Amino acid sequence: MRITESKKITDFFGCNVFNDGVMQKYMPRETYNELKEVTDLGKPLNKELANKVAKAMKEWAGDMGATHYTHWFQPLTGTTAEKHDSFISIDKSGNTVLEFTGSNLRKGEADASSFPSGGIRATFEARGYTVWDCSSPAFIKKSRNGAGILCIPTAFCSYTGEALDKKTPLLRSMEAINREGVRLLKILGVDAERVTANVGGEQEYFLIDKRDYNRRDDLKFTGRTLFGAMPPKGQEKNDQYYATIKDRVSDFMAELNEELWKLGITAKTQHNEVAPAQHELAPIFCTANIATDQNQLIMETLKKVADNHGLTCLLHEKPFAGVNGSGKHNNWSLCTDKGLNLLKPGANPSQNYPFLLFFTAVLAALDEYFDLVRMSAATLGNESRLGGHEAPPTVISAFIGEDMQQLFDALLSHSATGAHEKQRLNTGLNFVADIGKDFSDRNRTSPFAFTGNKFEFRMVGSSATLSTPNVVLNAAVSEMLSRMSDRLEKADKSRLHEEALGLACEFYERHKRIVFNGNGYSKEWFEEAEKRGLVHIDNSITAYDALLAPKNVALFEKFKIMNKKELESRRAIYLDNYEKTALIEARTMLMMAKREILPACMEWEDKLARDIEKLDAAGTNFGGVQKIQLAKTDALVNELFSDIEKLEAQIQEMQDLESSYDRCVFFRDRIKDTMDALRAAADSLETIVSRKVWPIPTYADILFYE
Known part of the structure; x- marks a missing residue:
């Protein structure tokens, strides 16, 4: 009960x-x-x-x-x-x-x-x-x-x-942003003894039947499927998102909520996500360190409760090819101990000087430390999700919405008006009241979107800790707040508000290249981003180099968040984890291909050959279809076997390389292509080999288990 x-x-x-x-x-x-x-x-x-x-x-x-x-x-x-x-x-x-x-x-x-x-x-x-x-x-x-x-x-x-x-740098970064936030607010005459980074992490996940999970070595060893042809139906009809939650999942969610509530976790929102068998849970905001702790408990509890219902929870960023992967949207805001949300524009944003300064500090931080922001979401699993028209692209930009864009354009041209008039939305229905429009729209294609009183960092992967992105955000914004305070402390106090407004405009003007309100999935955006000088970092290995860039080392050391030795260790650990994850995936694919898929296909070939032999013995002209099927199967089996041998040789070649960095690069540049080719051959075979012979549950079995 x-x-x-x-x-x-x-x-x-x-x-x-x-x-x-x-x-x-x-x-x-x-x-x-x-x-x-x-x-x-x-x-x-x-x-x-x-x-x-x-x-x-x-x-x-x-x-x-x-x-x-x-x-x-x-x-x-x-x-x-x-x-x-x-x-x-x-x-x-x-x-x-x-x-x-x-x-x-x-x-x-x-x-x-x-x-x-x-x-x-x-x-x-x-x-x-x-x-x-x-x-x-x-x-x-x-x-x-x-x-x-x-x-x-x-x-x-x-x-x-x-x-x-992961906790120590996060706590240090929270102290940094508290110190620099309070410093700036005191200059502005705002009553505050503490500034806190608050976070709300939206957790996406998949639920599948435990029996299917236990029959797939790739899911057990890597958390994702390494083989699988798309079923006739995927997510193309958009009929899963917000759909009625089925009883089995609803029972799971009910127990999950109770377990989280007992742990003091404010599980608030739950719904079906875009992909079949995909769901989301979101708690209420709390301080960044507690949000990080609680998210670890959420992931642990998801897995434990799923087991009670004969289900398995998958937290990998891309467990199934061809349908949306899972992220963890990191909603980030700054609040004072007096309850003031420093990222809320208010009724008169053009004269809300704390908002203007903190808002532009975030944009400046995102622009100057884009490489660190990109690094904070970099994992091998997340590479399969980012930039795939299902998650933000790997070029860092910020969506701020038309209203904010117009506000700063007006400030720069000295034509800003007074209070912002809240717009109403007329639904055209007499029995439905008009509703107030939010300060900004939502842009699901943006890596970093302003949503009215917070920023939503959408790149973080579903299995990741919330610590790393928030360490980076806290550190980078602290630096911009520090620069602002340095300037305003020397300003004419009789013209403080004018100086503050001018400083916000200066920061916006200098860093506005990071602002993009359009479709981040479009080819045109990548071309435009290149013109703006925004760097496209499309892989984790390159992203990890940001940890040792001199400007980034200086940032972390300035605020005593991490020293160079600690940063070097993190880069080494991230590369080591990338390498080990890659090897586990490659070895698992090789094992499944050699011991399950290839034998099943050969068994199917043998059956076709025996059928043809029987038909030929009957002295008829029958068996034409079987001969065509056998030829198709054999051609694909030859491809499969060739790719198996190639992958096996490349795994050994990768392991013979001396440095972890070289092994990671070898996997990225060589082995991934071979694995893709091997998968393509296997997935094609899945579509022609008898269901009775195919050795592992298919996407149709797994994603539509109810």
């Missing part, structure tokens, strides 16, 4: 989270207030306070049935990691007691050499530390039988202090 059948959502929302209400219940008022000063005002966490918090956390965890605790962190694998320790300890008298101290809460130890480090840690340099992130609430994860684990969100660093995770 669903919880919501007997309880309101608000009765159990966040019940597995050490949230504000729980803290007030289990902590003395003085301890609670001290902790709030640490989380809200950035005051240091002392040992005494940590002990008090640990005591309250242990008591709550025990009441919730938790027997173990873990420092839950996000290493550079792109997923999460945890090591469980029970609360059991032995006192001086040899008695078994339950213990959880401030030291246990604040710091843990992990084998840093066993996680990706890009050369920072060697096998003989194993020590690494996990450190409590008290800005993200602890929570309890429960197994199917109710066993509970207290999860403490932590950062992860090496023995020598370098960041070995």
